[in-house]
Every structure is written in structure tokens, then in C-alpha cells.
Amino acid sequence: MSDVTRAEYCVVACAEAWRDGGEILASPMGLIPAVGARLARLTFAPDLLLTDGEATIVRPDGTAEGWLPYRKHLELVTGGRRHVMMGASQIDRYGNQNISCIGDWAQPTRQLLGVRGAPVNTLNNPTSYWIPKHSRRVFVEKVDMVCGVGYDHAAGARHHRIPRVVSDLGVFDFATPDHAMRLASLHPGVSVGQVREATGFDLVIPDEVPYTREPSEEELRLIREVLDPGTARAREVAA
């Protein structure tokens, strides 16, 4: 399957975040995680709950099966029955994430969204991250504002877990003794040197780095014909 695009590897890598999640809400932010969550729901994770992006829980065919306005969404977060994949304007080696502002918080050079639900998410339900353009501007030594809590700030909080970070270059996890970020897989066509070059801190790199798994024929068909026939994914990650 040499014709698999980088965006399609990213879709599969995001989908894998929800494997074995059980009957929980998959909350994808960004187009490729959204396609990934729906791919997981249609294949190996049929129990997942998905929303229409507003207040309705929907089956893959669009049939409503539940109501989830913001207040109930927050209840579901604190109940832990959710795995969110958020974005990050900055992320560091321990998984601290920033979407609030760049520079000094008191008077930022660039005001961004604000902390949103990152503090509550990271203390209550598994929180993964999706970064469409892996660069030293995003993978930084130290984030300017800790919104999503990383392992070094979590003090072993009982429900804190960052299963994975997916970028356009590879998949990363925190399966190291001190929970420092580790290269878990490379998307085919990417080199270790490329990842190192694009990362602003010392990444843990195992001796053997596997490639991100190939999509099956059926998964490729679903991505191309059912979930994203207009190839919007190529606008988030170029082939």
C-alpha cells in the first residue's frame, strides 16, 4: 500500500488512541482526529460515543442517541467517561500543554484561546494531543502557560493520564521512567533525524523505532469513500 498518504497514517494513529476505550465519549478536536475517532467507531471500537459537534450524541449514520449539552459534557468529563484529543500551541517533554497565550501571561505577545477545559480534562479523563505541524515552535523546552497538566505537574493525580501525542511526523508517548516524551512510532517516510530536528527538547528515542501501522484495505476504503471523500485531511496534513 505505497499510496497511503501521510494524512492517512495520521488518521490511523489518532484512531488508535480510542482502541480499548470501551463505552466512553471520543472527543476529537481537529479534522484528522475527528476522522480517526469515526474510523475507530466503525471498526475496532464500536462502543464509542460520538457527538455531532453540538449537543447531540449520534450514531455513525447520524441517528441521535443521546443529549450532551455543555453542562452534561462537563459532568461526563469529571465522571471520567471520555478520552479527549486536544490541540496544543505548545507542548513540552512532560506533556504540559498551552493554548492560552504566548509570552508573559500578564501581557502576552500573542493572546490565544484561553485555558478552556484543559485543566479539568487532564485531571479527570485521558487526554491525548494532535499536532498537525510538528516544529520547535510547538514542541518546546517549557510552555509559557500550563493549561493541560503534564506528568511533572500532576503529582500522581489519580485520574491523570496522557496516552499519546500524534503529530504529522510520528506518535509519541510517555512510557519512560520519569514520564519524559518518547518517540513511539514514525510515520513511514519520516526519519528519526527529522523528528529530532523539529523538536525543541531532547526526546527519548529507543534503539528500535517502529513505523506507524499500515491502514487495512477496509480502513482505507472507509477513510476515502465514507469519512472524508472530499480529502479535507490533505489540507491539515499535506501528502
Next chain:
Amino acid sequence: MGDKTMTAEEVVSRLRSGMTLGIGGWGSRRKPMALVRALLRSEVTDLTVVSYGGPDVGMLAAAGRIRKLVAAFVTLDSIPLEPHYRAARERGAFELTEIDEAMFMWGLRAAANRLPFLPVRAGIGSDVMRVNPGLRTVTSPYDDQETFVAMPALRLDAALVHVNRADRLGNGQYLGPDPYFDDLFCEAADTAYLSCEQIVDTAELTKASGPQTLLVGRHVVTGVVEAPGGAHFTSCAPDYGRDEAFQKRYASTPWPEFAARCLAGDERDYRAAVEEDV
């Protein structure tokens, strides 16, 4: 049971500079924009604004009416970053109390329940604690001994919310998919002002919809304003969606120019300005 109908100008005449003002809706959704526009036409300033922020915050910040903002985000949804809010923040135009979305909800709940605080599993470990050095924590008195943020009550002097229908007594009905937190804003406030697309007879409210759509109770409402298009340009499902073209115009026009063209006159002038070709 009194008739609580009033005009947007009458609502604003009851607001004072220095007040803590809660504004309902979420992002660029069902914001009480007609009331915000009336506020912008007044001299009321020096406000502490409590909001799941959208263009309400952008406009009030641009106009220099905010002394302090309590928020978890400010966004126009389809335009992720609110340009006028950004500009105001980057020039340090007001004080910010930045908290998480859940902390915000717990703060409103505490106020609605007349509690000084509620414990919340959010904020610990994040820089929300660094930038809000006044926030206290509380340790569970039970065996688990877990530490939580003691989110202080977000008590409001006044709340402004917009819903689809209301009666003259102040019973408010939402017909869209999400109540947001508008009932909580009203319950957390000493006075609450409700604008709506249409005022109808009480019996009319439940003719086509169940009683669970009656989101806001008259016992927490001070005034009711009939304001058709009162959430414009934010969405007010199912009555209308967001006016994306006008929102783009708002986001891309320098504030003084936008204010002069769209906010100088009354609500009728505003509607006329909306209809203008750009």
C-alpha cells in the same frame, strides 16, 4: 405577579459602573447582543464581566468598558480567536481572572446555592493557580484526603441572557439544543435581565414544547425585553444561525470604524447597518 417587560434602555438604566456583570450564552452562541449593544450606547463602564466569552467580551473590551474579565476562553467559534479581545489583552487593557470552564461552572453553582465555594477537581497543577494567586485549595475531610480547588462563588450583581421565548412574567424558554448556563447565570445574580426573540402568553410556551424547555424561572428574573434578532450576529437556534458574513465583517473591521457604522444609533439603525453592502 407583575408584568416585567421593559426596553433594553431601561435594563441598562438599572446597571451601574463598577458592577459585576454575568453574560450568558457560549462563545458566539445565543449571546444577549441587543442588551450588550444597549450597554455600549450607555456610559456604564469599569465592569467586571463574567462570561464564556464571545463577541460580547470582544466589543466591551474594545470599547474600554471592562476593568476585569473572568473567563476560560474568548472565541467567535467559526473564527477561533476573537480579534478585538486579543488586541485588548495584548495591550494590557484590563485585568484577567483566567479559570477553567469547569471551575467557572462550579463558581456559578456555588453562587446559585449561596455557598462560598465548591470543591472542583480542576486547576491543580496548572498555571491557573499561578495566575490566580488568591485561589485557595481544600482537602477532603474523608479518608481519601485529596486536595481540590475551592472555587469561590461567582456572585453577580446582574446577569444578561437571551432565550427564544418568554412570557411577560419572566419565564424564559430555550428551543435550541443547548441551555448553556443561562439559568445558572440568573440564579447566581442579584438581578437578571432576560431578552427574548418573542414574548408570548404563558400558555403558549408549552403548546409545542415540553416544560423542560422552560429554562429560566420568573422568580430569578427582574426584567424581560422583547428583542427580535437580539442575539445577532451570534446564533439563536432554531430561530436563526450565526450571521457568518456579518461576523467576518465585525472581525475584520477596525473597532472605531465598526462602532461608528454599526453601534452609533439605536437597534433599528443597527439592523439597517447589517443590511448594508460591505
